[in-house]
Amino acid sequence: MSTPGATAPAVGPSPDEPLPDVAPRLRELRRGRRLTLETAAARAGLSPAHLSRLETGNRQPSLPLLLALARIYGTTVSDLLGEMPPERDPIVRGGRAEPVEADGWVYRQAGNPGRAMQPLRVTVEYGAQGNLVRVHPGEEWLYVLTGRLRLALGDGVHVLEPGDSAHFDSLVPHRIAAVEPAGAELLFVHTLLQSPAGELCLDGAGLHHR
Structure with missing residues (x-):
C-alpha cells in the first residue's frame, strides 16, 4: 500500500540552469540507505560505472535522473539539491x-x-x-x-x-x-x-x- 493523493512537484532548477554539485549528497544517501553501487544503479536503470561518475562529480545528472534517484533513496529532488524545505506545521487537525x-x-x-x-x-x-x-x-x-x-x-x-x-x-x-x-x-x-x-x-x- 502506498500513499494516496498527489505529491507536490519537486522543486529544482529549470532545464536551462546548471545543476549544483550533487555528487557528495548522492553518495551520502546511497551509503546511508546501505545500498551497494551495483544495487542502486540497477534500481535506477543505470550501469554502476555511470552512477559512480555521478557520485564523483565526473558527470552531471539530468533532472529526470535526479527524480528517479530521489525516489530510490526515499527523498526529494529539493533535498538532493540542498534546498531548504518549507517549515511544516506539526499539527494535523482532524477537520481538515x-x-x-x-x-x-x-x-x-x-x-x-x-x-x-x-x-x-x-x-x-x-x-x-x-x-x-x-x-x-x-x-x-x-x-x-x-x-x-x-x-x-x-x-x-x-x-x-x-x-x-x-x-x-x-x-x-x-x-x-x-x-x-x-x-x-x-x-x-x-x-x-x-x-x-x-x-x-x-x-x-x-x-x-x-
Missing part, C-alpha cells in the same frame, strides 16, 4: 483531513506529506479490495479501531479485532479485507516508497476526492 476514496476504501491523511512515515486513517469497506495483493518496499503498521480485519500475510491469514495491531515488511505479499459487512476502520502507517516497484501498489490506482 479531506477524505480520498480509492476502490471502495476511504483514506484520511493523519500526517504531513513528504515525511519518511505516512500515517493514515482508513475505512475498509466490506468486499472492497479483498483480492488485491500488495508487494512493495518498506514497512507497514496498522491498528484496528473498529470492526474486524482479515490480514493475509505471506502464507498466513490473521483476523484482527479492535485493539489488535500488525507490523510487517511490506515486501511480503499481503491482502487486507473487512471480515463483516459493517466494514472496519484502522490507523495505518507506512514508510515512504523507495523503489520503482512501488508502482505495483495502490499508488497506481485511480484516486478521486469524495
Whole structure:
C-alpha cells in the first residue's frame, strides 16, 4: 500500500540552469540507505560505472535522473539539491483531513506529506479490495479501531479485532479485507516508497476526492 493523493512537484532548477554539485549528497544517501553501487544503479536503470561518475562529480545528472534517484533513496529532488524545505506545521487537525476514496476504501491523511512515515486513517469497506495483493518496499503498521480485519500475510491469514495491531515488511505479499459487512476502520502507517516497484501498489490506482 502506498500513499494516496498527489505529491507536490519537486522543486529544482529549470532545464536551462546548471545543476549544483550533487555528487557528495548522492553518495551520502546511497551509503546511508546501505545500498551497494551495483544495487542502486540497477534500481535506477543505470550501469554502476555511470552512477559512480555521478557520485564523483565526473558527470552531471539530468533532472529526470535526479527524480528517479530521489525516489530510490526515499527523498526529494529539493533535498538532493540542498534546498531548504518549507517549515511544516506539526499539527494535523482532524477537520481538515479531506477524505480520498480509492476502490471502495476511504483514506484520511493523519500526517504531513513528504515525511519518511505516512500515517493514515482508513475505512475498509466490506468486499472492497479483498483480492488485491500488495508487494512493495518498506514497512507497514496498522491498528484496528473498529470492526474486524482479515490480514493475509505471506502464507498466513490473521483476523484482527479492535485493539489488535500488525507490523510487517511490506515486501511480503499481503491482502487486507473487512471480515463483516459493517466494514472496519484502522490507523495505518507506512514508510515512504523507495523503489520503482512501488508502482505495483495502490499508488497506481485511480484516486478521486469524495
